Amino acid sequence: MTELTPYRAGHGPVSGMQDGPAWARPAQGGLGAAIGRRKGLLIGVSLVVFAVGAGLILAQPPRYRAEAVLVLEPREGNQFAAGTVDRTALLTEAGLLRSRDLASQAVQELGLAGNPDTLAADGNPLLYWTGLTMDAARRALADLMSEPMLASPTADPLERAIDAYLDRLSVTPADGARLLTVGFTAADPALAARAANLTAQLYLEGRTTRRDSAAERAGRWLSQKLDSLRADVLESARRLEEYRRRSGVVEVGGNSLQRDQLSQVSTQLVAAVAQRTEAEARAQQVRRLLDRPGAIDSASIVLNTELVRELRLQEAAIQRRMAELRTQYREEHPRLIEAQAELEELRGTIAQEVRKLVASLENEAEVARVRERALQLEVERLTALVEGQNEAEAAIRALEEELRTRTQLYEAVLTRANESELAQRAQQGFDARLVSAAAVPRQAAQTAGWGSWLLAAAVALLSGLLAAGLAGRRRTRFADAADLEAETGLPVLAALPALRKGQMSGRAPHELALEQADSPYAESLRRLRTTLALAGEARNITTGRSVLVTSSLPGEGRSTIALGLAVLAAKGGARVLLIDADLRAPGLHEVLGVPNERGLSDYLAGAAELGKVTEFHLAHGLYVIPAGTRLEDPSALLARPVARDLMAAAASGFDLVVIDSSAVLPAPDALLLARHADQIVHVVASGQKRGPVLAALASLNGAGAVLSGMVLNRADPKRIGEAGSVPFASGHVRLDRAEPPRRLPAGAG
Template sequence: MATIAAAPPAPLVDRPDPGLDLGALIGILRRRWQLIGAITLSVVLLATLTVYQLTPRYAAMSAVAVQTQKTQVVDIQDVVSDMAPDTATMETQASILRSSALMGKLIDRLKLDQDPEFNPAVEAAQGNFDLLKPASWFGERQQYKAPVEPLARARERTRITQRVRKAIEISVVPRSYVVEIRAISEDPEKAASMANSLADLYISDQIEAKYEATRRASGWLEERVAELRDQAVAADRAVELYRIQYGLVGGVSGGVDSQQLSEINSQLILARSERAAKEAQLSQVRQLVAGGGANIETSGAIIDSPLIQRLREQESEVVRKLAELQATYGERHPRIINATAELRDLRSKIGDEVRKIAASTANEVSVARAREGALSSSLSGLRGRVGASGQAEVRLRELQREADSTKTLYETFLNRYKETREQVDVQTADARIIAPADVPVNAAYPRKTLTVGLALLVGLIAGAALAFALEKLDNTVRGADLVERIGGGSVLTFVPIVSGKYENPEDVIIERPQSMVAESIRTLQGALSLIDVDDPPKVIMLTSSVPAEGKTFISTSLARVFAQSGKKVILVDADMRHPRLHKALELSNEAGLVQVLSGKGQLADVIRKDPKTEVQVLTAGVGAPNPADLLRSQRMEQLLGLLREHYDLVIVDTPPFVPMTDSQNVARLVDAMLLVVRWGETPAQVVTNTLRQVRKLGVPFTGTVLSQVDMDRHAQYGYGDYGYHYSKYGAYYGAKA
């Protein structure tokens, strides 16, 4: 038996996944566009139906500016100071706008507690029509009745307030002093009214808060002023009574004794000075008198005497005359004698006058000493009386200070009370409305166009994500590169799916010889012929990894193609467990390979002819007790040797290679083994396990055939094998079937 040494299958190498490039991503989108489109359309339709079922809501917005400067109506200090619009203050104002107090005022002003939008109990009481409630078919409009119990009323009020608060959005515009009020309602006019009313209530609340604070301050000041007035009067009365009691007049230090003490003390000081001056003058005069009148001009008292001055002038005149006479006459001349006598007389008078001045000065010294003694005696008496009244003055000064402090505090509170009373009716808010809300024209929710657009985007993303996920989860064999990567050798051909109406798909080779299916089988024929041109394989087996891979179809079609080319071909069905070859060729299976191998029949008797070609057929037969033993027997080897001698080509259709050993027993007897893999159905891991078993047994593995290939989808994967070109040039090969 001649055999052809076929190349062993490529080693199984776990190559890294090259990942998805741009072309691969586009290919996935092309292949899964129907799934992506279906998901996108579903999401868009669902979103559209949902959007158009929702009740439209309208949003109206008003804006309030917190003023950094306040209009000063009167030039007095406010009881409530102006706000400093920093971040904390702006957030505080926003919280005030969200407060339950303002929400309650808004509910009361617009009667939102009677509005079904915010109080579902009103709608229920009115008995609106409901198809599922027959009682509402003839319903009469009822008057809503608020709960009577306080707890029930409080709960209902809380629920209404919460709904109203949810319908109003308060936000502070960044880097500004503006607070925006956005009200949402089913009624556009109601939305505008809510926004404007809340802004107006906020302004009014500020004015009321200031008015109330000023009013309370004014009332407190009025009471405090009355108390301070009584205290001031009482303090003044205490000062005056104390002053009268102790005879303290003229102010805090105005006692009579104190004044006299001060005056006498001053007089005593002057008297002492005067006495000291007189004593000094007297001592000087006495020294001059004792000195004989020399240097008499040095005494102030003598110099100040008019008489002495005149005498001194006369003395000078006589001295001058005497000097002139002495120059003319002698010492005994009468005129010189008279002049000398006159000079002596003048000097005697001056001496007498000096002595008088000395006596007068002595008298003045005595008087000064007496006056000093009297003043000193008076001062001693007054000091005793003033010492007694000093303690009284201390207490008086204390009372006076208390009285002055009380009066100052009273005047301060009185002035502030008058200012505050003037402010009660003059209050301005620290905010103003800068943008009243207009009635919205378009609904803010739902935003139909945006929602549908987003749904379209979400649908596309979801569809693409699902497509990528399915692509990643798809571990089936779809291309020659994957077959080669897992060790499946070369892909000898791609057999397309048979389309069209045929009683048996195998007849496409005969009825449509120019079809892509027929061309793919001829491609396999050529590949087998080129394995060894000089000695091509004569015994070829076809197997698969799992059932329903298309082995029988390819075996039958390959045998018919070889027969059409003039070869003498026999087709053997070695799948004794699930034979199908006789059904494909419409032959009887009463006797076949089982009978030949078991010795119950002759080969010539069981061989049949294909009704439509010259192919000889050996069906599987029936009644095989143990197919593996028959295929492993010596008879099987002898049978194949006999067929090799009488036929140009023997094609053996075998069952799946694992887990049964039927195909493994046949593989050691053939020249070439082809592995049939169903495109897009057989997992790559299953094929890998089969190839591992093939390598382990060392059978003549030739290559792989991809069967039932969807050429259009295969082209979408962008593979560069010739299966890709089948789809592009299908018109060249004829009909796809």
């Protein structure tokens, strides 16, 4: 690895790098510039590819074309108008003939599915090899432009065979006739004829199958629908009769019996009220006349009584006789006294009869009242009964309507079922039949033309351009430590191998490093710890070192490496403090099992003391400051002077302070913390794109950070040894640095 001298932004390149580190160099052209520098390669590759294409064109075998003809005939009962053709129907059927489903059946029956190259290369080898070249070019272009892989053709042999089959199949509707010409082109004339005839045959079989299947489905659906509707009708009738029995509603001639009774009793009640009123009026009149002396004699009801009328006549006769006697005798005469006594007796009889009449009227009125009350009670009873039956009658009407609706629906579907066969015969459409089968062609139909030569020239030019572009551009992803060092100009302090799930056995990476001290992963972590220690000694930092661990993007293993570094240092007897400074997505507290109710954010915000937010992990023998409560603006907290003072105080109280920062690009938190750390380790995951890494290094450079070097994480174990040795003394690259952190006086913080 090239030995590096300190680098300051704007003060010249790093020694050993021709143009300085990639993140500190201006962009040097694009794909066009890279191609322009390699014109010779472009011309050479283009000539070679064109020569290959010319050979393929000249070696192209003759191709034969066979044709089968189908006719579309109107179905019975539906004739096309004279002199017209349904062009849309012809085009639709042509599309069905070229469908992938039908082509798949033909390919499998012809035995082409297991050998897709039979069709792919026999007709035009240039097109076949052009497809392969374009596929490779697509992958190369995606890698060159640092973009996701473009969609490539499917590698499924059946799909490739179907694509080749459809390329050689043509379906042409005739002008002015209901004819479809099915053509197939192949290097084998027998294959061309078999393919054309098989395509037409499969199409005709498919039409028959679809028509029969549709009729069967329609009949089955109608049968099931009829059964369901019949069951619904029977169920509705059963529910109606059951409800009628349960409700007790009796109907005569469509009317309710109780309603008719109520009407009759109401009529009787009206008559009874009139009778009672009349009887009470007569009785009241008689009572008034009784209170007036002599008035009762003139009452019409009394005068109209036959017995009273006879008694009155007798009274009048006695009075006439007494008048005659008075003309003859004195009042004391016995005959006159006898007549007077007879008159008094007769009047007593009249009075008694009048009283009987009055009592009769009173009784008549009372009887009328009793009858009225009885009828009123009957009306009330019948009214209550009818009102109680109104809901039942409404329910009955609803059930009757439901029964009527279901019956009508059943009858309609039954009629449709009876007419379905006739309707199918009368439906619009047409039938198809084969009128001319394809014969084996005897003469070739096509030879290579100018199109093939132009295509060969285009492919040759494109191949040359891609070759020149690929040669002029570096790889876009970091694959190993040597690649990372060469691109960034920074030393790779350690390369940690990728861990497989089988190695973990449910353990965390730092636990694996502790339990398997001789594993490559543990050795790489110890190498990182030793490298940082030696780099610190080169800067005269023997105690109280603070190491900031960051990365370009989240998910590169930054927190795992910070935890492993701290755990191994604590196991070696050092007094270690691990700070989770990723205030946006903290995770160390979950791995270590420490509480996170209070932590770094609470201390920086002044909500907790330093001793309250520091936890001691007994199992690993290290101190931990978790991230703490999530706040809205973590960057504002980390920019406070108390953050700088905390780092200085921590360095004075511990042998090693490991700071797990957030990634550089998503947020400025790492840039703020970088000014207070003695050493900075930048973690890069193997396979990471160069763009984010170089952008992160440029951001750290702009913040005046001091980088100790890079750590390649999840590296291929077979390529870890390619990193080479790390020059500890001169491998420490210094960027423009802010004011060195000042240590706090004893007791501060």
